[in-house]
Amino acid sequence: MARRAAAQLPFSGGPGPGFGEVVDICRDLIRIDSSNYGDSSGPGERAAAEYVATKLSEVGIGSTLLEPEPRRTNLVARVPGRSGPALLVHGHLDVVPADPALWAVHPFAGEIIDGFLWGRGSIDMKHMVAMILTATREMRRRGVQPQRELVLAFLADEENAFTLGSRWLVNNHRELIDDCTEAISEVGGFSVQIRPDQRIYLLESGRKGVAWLRLTAHGTAGHASITSPRNSIGVLSAAVARIAEHQWPLRLTTVSGQMTRTLAELGAPSVLGDPEALQNTVLAPVAGMLTSSLRHVANPTVLKAGHSLNVVPDSAEAYVDGRFVPGYQEEFLDELSFIIGPDVSIDVIDLTEADQADPDASLVSRMQTALAAEDPGCKVLPYTSSASTDNASFAGIGIQGYGFAPLKLPPEYSFSSMFHGTDERVPVEALIFGARVLYRLLTGEDPHSSRAGS
Known part of the structure; x- marks a missing residue:
């Protein structure tokens, strides 16, 4: 087991590339093949974890690298905050395998075409890893502390059974995360255009x-x-x-019941019936996810x-x-x-x-505020994910987990089909939007201010 102690390193601050660097970071991560074949036959997460460690070190944040098996690497770092209990901000570094013969572009080339960054992991979930890094680096460059102490965790093996990642961390190094009360990660915070004048952002507040x-x-x-x-x-x-x-x-649960009622009040099609009936509606990009969450x-x-x-x-x-x-x-x-x-x-x-987090928590209100500041008039709508994530591992020790990887998406973009799909891609502008929203959520400050690095 490899381990390197985390530390806050000297950093003088100063201007940086701003939130646009999220695109370069995400592209770099896509180009690192971290395919998970369900065993240890793949390349592992070490190269991706070392890249993350370097990006954090550049702004004076040390990391702890932990390997339950060779090349199966997890990384944990801390960023001191102003007050309150620690917030766990996490993402997984592994991706499902991709066959280049089936793709329009090579899945690990990280190409930008027509405003989209293509590649395996661009949605699941290297986009969120890039947003976390960008928001954190921008804090350090601007000399801004987050509102709460942040525990950053970049994990292995989510695409299998969490065995070498979040579960292993909980069972073997709980002390690194034991002061966290809430967590944010993937499969939430993405937009759905339900009317020309109304966008909703689905917030994952539970998992089947x-x-x-x-x-x-x-x-x-x-x-x-x-x-x-x-x-x-x-x-x-x-x-x-x-x-x-x-x-x-x-x-129906409390969360899903509230979701269906709110969608009806907003004039959206019903998600209570056959998902096929939603394929030609405004909910088509997320029809499978929402209908599967209800049964x-x-x-x-x-x-x-x-x-x-x-x-x-x-x-x-x-x-x-x-x-x-x-x-x-x-x-x-x-x-x-x-x-x-x-x-x-x-x-x-x-x-x-299965696990559920409080959809009425103050953290959820801050998510609404952060999103509305960047997308006025939008509405956050909690839902239960049809899939499981690393948040399930942390729920077992009392950490309430939310999926919040904010993306403002084009109406025709099929978000759910990108997960484990061929030709996975993310809109470049959505990446930049997400990095700004995440920065605003974590710091409470305006990412458009004229402070250094803006």
Whole structure:
């Protein structure tokens, strides 16, 4: 395990490139391949973490680098604040793999085309890492302290199961984050244009739980030319088909209920029905995210069986990614077990509890204020994410987590399709906007002031 002590280093301040440097930082990060293949076969996060450490060091902020395994690197740093409990500001450095043959441009080239920065991680989530670095560097250049002490964490392994990242940090170095009461990270703060005169910014204030399951069916092995009354693949396939076809009912929470009511009051299309019905509406860019947040989801993702065309295998396996609404974990697991049936065994590979943060917290009010200062008339709308993030790990030790990576997006931009998608890209102007909003949130000061570095 590598470790370097954090420290506040001497820094004289002075003018800098301003918030526009967020584009260069994000492009540099995209060009660092930190693909996570679900094991340790990839390049790891070390090169990206060392880049972040250098950017912090340039403005006098020392870092602690921690590696649970070689090249699987986490970084933690502190920025002294004026008062109040510490705020955890975090992002993950790993990205899902990308096949260059499927992309219009190379996924790790970091090219700017028609006002968009293209590349793997441009949305998930090196854009937020770049915004955090830019806002922090600008504070130091201007000689401004944040309102609260900041704990900056740049993490490994979010795209797998948090095992070498946020979970490992909580279990092995909790002392580095134990004074934090709230956290901000990804999958929130992005805009949706619901009317020509009204933009909303969806704030992630909760996350569905995760149940990764292995299903196993056993049968009788034999020659494939002979009738097989109990074929393990047949038994398993029937269970998998039932899961794929199951229609889960709506399960509204306090947050999602408030979200649906507010959308209705603003004249937006209803998210209570089929997501396909939203594809030609103003909510099309986020239809899948919002409708999936209102009900459980279970998707078969992997099948394993057999080794020879003429042999009936004695067992077959399937893997299922389950996501359950906060407050309904037991209901979800019980119903899924019933759907699968008694002939297939179920093993839980990973179970991450759902979590919710207070949508009425004062931090949320400050987010509204920071966004409205840069985009007058906008409205912040808390929602529950259909996916999980590193905030789930920190929720386990009482840190309330919010997704707030502010982006002012074009109406036609399909935000949800960028996550793990081909041709992932982020608008350049949205990056600069986000860095300014984040700076305003963390410092309470106007990023457009004439102080040094503006």
